[in-house]
Amino acid sequence: MKVVVVGSGIAGLTAALHAHERGHAVTVVTKGRLGDGCTGLAQGGVAGIYGPDDSMQQHADDTIEAGAGLSDPEAVRVLVEDGASRIAELIARGVAFDRTPSGRLQLGREAAHSHPRIVHAGGDATGAAITAALVAAVRDTSITVVEHALLTDLILAGGAARGVRLLIGTAHAALPADAVILATGGAGHLYAHTTNPAGTTGDGIAAALRAGAAVADLEFVQFHPTILATGPAFLISEAVRGEGATLLDDAGRRFAFDSHPDGELAPRDVVSRAIARQAASQDAPVRLDATMLGAERLAARFPTIDRVTRERGFDWSRDPIPVTPAAHYLMGGVVTDLDGRTTIPGLFAVGEVARTGVHGANRLASNSLLEGAVFGARAASALDLPWRAIALETPPPAGRAPEDVDTAPTAFTRTALQELMWAEVGLLRTGDGLARALRILQGWAASGPAPTTPAEHEDANLLLLARATASAALARTASVGAHHRVDAVAREDLPSTGTLPPILETV
Missing domain, CATH: 3.50.50.60 (FAD/NAD(P)-binding domain)
Structure with missing residues (x-):
């Protein structure tokens, strides 16, 4: 095959x-x-x-x-x-x-x-x-x-995937196949701030959408809590907090316990929102304090982070470092x-x-x-097994899509899209903000020319995924996990006190 x-x-x-x-x-x-x-x-x-x-x-x-x-x-x-x-x-x-x-x-x-x-x-x-x-x-x-x-598109024949269409430089190519495995990663560059490298523009999901494949849960975007708040995006691993580092406000207080009893080791969505709220209230980044781990341990356990933070002028063995959330995982x-x-x-x-x-x-x-x-x-x-159709779950009730489109305040650019998604489809969402974002995105989509260059194909993919993400977020009116609607009757960030059902017959 x-x-x-x-x-x-x-x-x-x-x-x-x-x-x-x-x-x-x-x-x-x-x-x-x-x-x-x-x-x-x-x-x-x-x-x-x-x-x-x-x-x-x-x-x-x-x-x-x-x-x-x-x-x-x-x-x-x-x-x-x-x-x-x-x-x-x-x-x-x-x-x-x-x-x-x-x-x-x-x-x-x-x-x-x-x-x-x-x-x-x-x-x-x-x-x-x-x-x-x-x-x-x-x-x-x-x-x-x-x-x-x-990847520009999937090749379909008789309703099945039979290869891929590619753009290599300025040349178009078709690569036939008996089966296609998409492993193209996520779409972090939907957002103005992301940990993802430049190529993560959702190409595989967009190609699948255009081919008619089912897509779900795009509203659930994980924002990593701790990115170095100065210079190009650089992730400070969650393992640093796992080793004992703490989050401090500008008064030196560990504020994460205000949102969850596990404090800095709460689920990522909870910690990210806590950081965003605290940073907004004090109009300055929060700080990650790893000084209790000491210079020798930090250098041995986290050599990459130790090197980069020092290159950027921080001695994190002596002083807490400024951190902020960024889009991380879909x-x-x-x-x-x-x-x-x-x-x-x-x-x-x-x-x-x-x-x-x-x-x-x-x-x-x-x-x-x-x-x-x-x-x-x-x-x-x-690959060796007969194809088996998969059963789809019932999607959440559809939200009311905007009936019109907005004339966008600026012409479409990737930067404008990323700033819009960060503001309205980011960590904290409202129905009005999501509807506004969707109207602008639809206006951009209605006026965009067909892509020709690699960058234009990436922009088209991001625009398609931005519309799908905003639509999914608008449809899910309750807050859950990484999807936080501040205008909804939100369920508590605290964990359930109920017992999860066993899912393994043997352990």
Whole structure:
């Protein structure tokens, strides 16, 4: 079978390697160089290794709790049951996860995890270590690699995916296939502030939308709480707070407990909103205080962060550093089953481009690399199976779409779109703001010319996804997880006191 994998992060490369090992003819198409994308920048680790007081069940419970109860229990079960095997596979491929002096895997804890269960490599360079190992593994096979190729559309024949259309420089190309696996990542550049690299413009989700694939949960955008508040966006890993760092207001008070009893280790959506509100009230960034960890420990545990913060003039071993939230991860995407199948025969989706149901309304820290590895492998295994149609969940009631369009205050530019999304479809949302954003977006869409250059294709993809995201956010009138409507009767940020149902028969 001819298989095209679009994307070269952990999900795409895992899928490509597994498909190749099953005897398929695999081509990997990547927008930049092989291995570019979000995976290589991941400072956090991979959840899924359990200590004596921990278990798959507790990992599953934490995942569902962080997801505000909207995670698919079956998808979560698959994630935690397959996790240890995928981590072992990464080790076998050469990823040197950090170990204790006795040789055991060193386990870290991040927000909303009840136990340390996260493996890291190079302290805070897990993604780079994983990317290097997977790229080397791909280069050591007969897998064909096409670099610097932008996905413009899917090729459909008889209602099935039969290849991809690409733009390579100024040249258009068609790449036929028996199956297509989308692994193109998310759409962080919908927003003015993001941790994502420049290429994350939602190309795969947009292509799937144009092809008629089902997409869901685009309203659930995760904003990472702690980005260095000066200079280009640079993420300060959640693991820093897991090690004991605290968030301080301008008076030196730990304000995060005002929003959640877990304080700095509350789910990301809660912490991000707490930071945004506090920064607005004091008209200055909040600060992350890691001084209690000491210079030696910070340099050893977080060498990348230590180097970058010092390059930017901060000594975080002596003084708290200014931080702010930024768009980080998209929980929604192309709807899939437990094997990556979408609603279009022959089309699979894995990683951040997919909506597997694992993350619900808010992703648990360090589940994203795990999800990419688990579902990338499962999609490759499903290539050999008969196609099975997937059942769609009932979508939320549709909100009232604006009946007209606004003449936008400015002409369409990517910057204008990003600022609009940040202001109206960001951390704090209102029905009026969402409706206004949608009217402006519709006005831009009605007047835009057909894209020709790579940048214009990216802009068209962002505009399509911005409209879909604003529409989904307008339709969901209640606050839940990362979708926070300040004009709604919001449910409490505090966790439920009820008991989550067991989702594993054995642990």
